[in-house]
Amino acid sequence: MKQIFRNIDKYNAGSVELVPEEPEDMWHAYNLVAVGDTLRSTTIRKVQTESATGSVSVNKVRTTLTIQVETIDFDTQGCVLRVKGRNIQENQYVKMGAYHTLDLELNRKFALGKHEWDSVAIDRIDMACDPTQHADLAAVIMQEGLAHVCLITPNMTLLRAKIETTIPRKRKGMCAQHDKGLTKFYDQIIQAVLRHVNFDIVKCVLIASPGFVKDQFAEYMFTMAVKMDWKILTDNKSKFVLVHSSSGFKHSLKEVLQDPSLAPRLADTKASAEVKALDEFYQMLMNDADRASYGVKHVEKAVDLQAVEVLLISDELFRAQDVQKRKRYIKIVDGVKENGGEVRIFSSLHVSGEQLGQLSGVAAILRFPIHDEDDDSEEEG
Known part of the structure; x- marks a missing residue:
């Protein structure tokens, strides 16, 4: 991923312009774009024109549109991200408020604007733009x-x-x-x-x-x-x-x-790190269950007690459409980092990420044992 510019203010609002260069970059883009964001990119639009004689012709024109994101669809095989939303900027071909779908593809730049760039999104951009991150x-x-x-x-x-x-x-x-x-x-x-x-x-x-x-x-x-x-x-x-x-x-x-x-x-x-972390969690769960925690409520309690040594969390959770849910998971990640813990964000497209998803998508290896009085209580998914 290549970063063209980044303009994020002290309140964490702003936009970033990026160019996806390889298939994995499209996965990063999928994790970055959220409902409610603004997205600007070039697109092809069919335009109907009427001549002086009354004949109608339809032409395809390339134009730049800015939309407010409403739906996101990721085609993993074709590595194309289809983002649908309403046009929010004046355009000679598209009316304000008209729906349009932008196709984000390899080597096509796009600008993404957010009211609040959280720490997980910024870390993802930094990681995606690091040239050392490749399939090894x-x-x-x-x-x-x-x-x-x-x-x-x-x-x-x-x-x-x-x-x-x-x-x-x-x-x-x-x-x-x-x-x-x-x-x-x-x-x-x-x-x-x-x-x-x-x-x-x-x-x-x-x-x-x-x-x-x-x-x-x-x-x-x-x-x-x-x-x-x-x-x-x-x-x-x-x-x-x-x-x-x-x-x-x-x-x-x-x-x-x-x-x-x-x-x-x-x-x-790099892929082995996820497998190793998950394996260590399962070993801890078998040998010292009070030092292994999973499920949102239990992990939040461990974070409050500054007990989390390694946090295992699925990137799927950060794509939740509910803003409050997303903020809840961001708070867990930030809390672990502030207390010197290690955060491992698992990809739901990895086999290890699928496995973590079966454990509610969030788990932790703890520094010291925590006994949960409400172990039998129902966990949030």
């Missing part, structure tokens, strides 16, 4: 006939290629057909890896599968790399790690990232 982990989750090539960034898992092919079964005297199908399948995966994995940034590539599929694929890939002189693969052979998964479907990535034997290899990658 890749994964190939596979089984015979199905493979998913993913890039794992600090905030989302990007599916870069899905390879699905029918491989003939092994039959007596028909092994050649099976081997031919398998070779074609492996070749497609290799091409996807070469096309989508930037080895200058990626520190580790996981190859996961049930059984020996991963081993056979890795052996084939590096044999071909030597034969075809693919130096990019031979030079980075040490970055590939083979690991077991229960299937070749994308959801198996969760168990792969939780594999304790992988921890040393993933220590330097």
